[in-house]
Amino acid sequence: MFMLDDDLSLRVRRLLSGQHRIDDLDRLYLGQRQRSGNRPAFREVGDFVAHRDGRDKGLLTQTARDVFVSFDVWSLGLRGLEPSRDDIVRAAEANLRLASDEQLRAGCGVGRQTVRKRLTAVIEKTGRGERLKASEIQTLQYLGNHFIWKPAFTGDQLFEEFAAVLRANGLIEDADAAALEGAKAFILLHALAVMHGSAIVLDRGGRARLFAGYANKDRWLEVKVELTMPGFDKPVWAPIAMFYTDLQPEGHCH
Template sequence: MIDPDIRLRVRRILRGERRQDDLDRIFLYLRTRHFGRESIQEIGDFVAHRDRRQKGPVTRTARDVFVSFRNWLRTTQGLPFTAEDIIRAANANLRIATADQLRSRLDLRPEVVKSVLTQAVRKLERGKKLTTREERVFNYLGGAFIWNPAFTDHSIFDDLGEVLRQNGYLEEADEASFETIRHFLSLYVLTIMHGSALLMENGDLAHLQAGFRNKEAKLEVKAHLVSQDFSKPVIVPLCLYWTSLEAQQHSNLCSSAKQNGRVLWILGRMGCFALRSSPVYGDVIIHPLRILSFASGCHRCFESGHQK
């Protein structure tokens, strides 16, 4: 059934009016009518409860990336880790990795990678030998640090259009008008996420901040994840929402146009060093792990890796 108020707000946006309260109401309405589009439910949840997020794709992505990074850092710096740590990181990396990353690294479809990883874990728990393919999948997912945003402005725009169509609020004749809201929607999501906080599994809060400190000078929302495994904090600036908007074109939201690129600062026992990473998507493999036997503990064989 069409809601007259929502229909009015959609038509108003399509006519060119730009009111935040219209999008607030639309996302709140669609959060229970999203047809499986997670981004729409997530933005609606941010509108309803933005102070502290404990669930949803953005929180899940931040937690998974933190697990991936912490596992990678501990293994590269020689800190103790367990088989359970590696399995947890492998499952987190599987959720983070894009289909393109899995095809590039493993030449396998995501559903195949998931099946192979499940089988590899079962065999390792029983002390059985892995096949070459199982070992390759486990090495990558268990030994890599993978990072990706939860959403991009393009994915949210596409999802909103599809959900509005399926709910009967957007027709074919509206497509050109709907296209004009793209930048407004991108900025709206930026402001909705900025200032919120994610509750991490260790009880820490990761605060979300809008900015443009990246090589492309594009507007984004980051969370700063902190690990306390070393004598000094390890800070990971993670992009969770990436936009195609250039900061200089929206200078009212930016306090500075100076760019130094994305830098991942690692503060550890050996001092500090910087790892320059790709702006949005990426993975780093320093030494993939070969876990040969759970019964006798974790055996590591370090291989030379490469950064994509």
């Protein structure tokens, strides 16, 4: 461990001095992803560095799968199909993970913990064919019949976690904060690059491609997942942002 930390410390010193080397960031992720604590964005990028092809677990994979389920079930009506009870339950469970606390309170009238308890009761009752309370119907209608999406994480979250992991493992001190801030753009661009061109495995075996770009109204650099939606008269692709930054292409893309 001491030899590993000596190597990582050398790489951090280079990063802080303004030397932006891809291999240094790769090693910093690989050497610390098992010691990253409860910092899922850092762990996710580290896992992409280690295994880029056919990701079948992790924060981004779960978020993309949830978004696919949310859209798939919500769009059944557009395709002239009726959702089954299992479809609605799948969508409700996915949307509970996707929805923000504010969305849950606006749609269900209560906080996340109460919504989770209600949904558990709904699943049990509908499985037994029992009548639902009005509050349970409200919860089911919101979670089971809406399309909700969110990114898996943002550039700010990744950078904050990157700094926190280095600090927790004794590789930087508070005095290094300004120098590390100078490397933020490089850290985010590296994350965009390691995710671009990869793919995730969806629940039912399909694959969804990840690609970097800036096709959004603010032209922020981001990574989107390309979800293919079956059942329409013509092929439908839904590019959904999974990771976005506050970087624009000018000065960063050539």
